[in-house]
Amino acid sequence: MALANCKRCGKLFNRMHLEICAECNKEDDEKFFLIRDYLKDNRRATIYEVSDGTGVEVSMIIRFIREGRITPIDNPNLAYPCDNCGTAIQHDRYCKPCKDKLQKGLSSTREELRQSGDKSARTDYFHKRER
Ligand SMILES: [Zn+2]
Ligand SMILES: [Zn+2]
Structure with a gap:
């Protein structure tokens, strides 16, 4: 027995391998089947149409x-x-351009830091030489 608080409703439950309790899990499943059935009949639906059609929150559909x-x-x-x-x-948290940008952003920040470090070291060097 491993007791834990349900990540969804906060109730204490016997945690097997899920983060949420059986009741919340059942609710999830029901919503999932609703969405799946809706999508079978409405292949071109957007998440907002799915939400309207099934009553399931958009955030849950995204999840x-x-x-x-x-x-x-x-x-x-x-x-x-x-x-x-x-x-x-349709997958991940970011689109491809943003993922590229974020990755580049990270490395360019690092690059800038390295360069400014170099520059100050160099000015320091010249100052010493001038004196
Ligand atoms: Zn729960
Ligand atoms: Zn983006």
Whole structure:
């Protein structure tokens, strides 16, 4: 027995391998089946249409897609906004350009730091020489 608080409702439950209790998990499953059935009939639906059609919150639909429970392969319009710029994406947190930018951003910051470090060292050197 490993007791834990449900990540969703906060209730104490016997944690087996899930982060949420059986009740929340059942609720998740029911919502998941609702969405899946809706998507079968509405292949071109957007997450907002799915939300309207099933009553499931948009955030939960996005979570299902991110978790890979819903694969948008057959549903070309099933996309959600990139966390950074809002472009429609179908997997991960960021769109491709943002991912590239973020990666480059990280390395260019490092590069700038390294260069400014070099420069100050160099000025220091020249100051000493002038004196
Ligand atoms: Zn729960
Ligand atoms: Zn983006």
